[in-house]
Amino acid sequence: METLPISHCYLTYDEVITKAQAIQPHFEADLSQFTLYDPWFTATVNTELLSGIYIGQKDFSEDNEMAEIKHLLDLLDKKLADARHCYEKLTYYIDKGLGRSIDTYKTFGHSEFQNARCSVKRMIPLLNQVLTAISLKDNETILLKAGMHNGLPLEISILADELSVIYDELKILKKRHLQNTRERIELFNALWDNLLKICTDAKIIFATDTNHLAYYELFDLEDLDVQMFDLSVH
16 A cells, blocks of 8 residues: 655644744745855745645645545445345345255355445445346246346346446545645645744844744744653653
């Protein structure tokens, strides 16, 4: 499974954006003093801050994607329940019309059902196996004589197709979510790294200007308490 980048700090994405919004205007106003201290501080750093803030404010993909994923998962749960019901109905007619022989159960995937009950990935091939089994020899005629509704095979076929389509859509959405999460963490880290350097160097640049230095407080007292607690735990 693909791993995600490690976040560089414990703050949430929104908290980092808020910190950046508070610090950026002061950094832009003080840029010449930062550059005089370290040539690394250029207009590009300020542009990166502005860009990161803008993207962060406009990025609602996390909430949207999670809502879509939940919708598809809920839909899959419903379709999976319908598939279980169809298979259990079919089993009754199999027992009544074809008997409970090992060969019959094997043909209809009876031993696979317990594993497929809660697994879309397993249920899809099982339903397709069932459809093939129904079409073999005189199986469908025998099952119909045993009382099977003639629309049951079609219902199973539709469920197999729906499960397959929704499952594929979910896999695509999860992959996109993973990529967007990666990009979000990378943006988050870039913002944090720039803010950390700005605020660290500000302590030297404005060492004698307490009021000015307050603009560059990256950690609130509550943040420091959390950090100290984390250190004590570890």
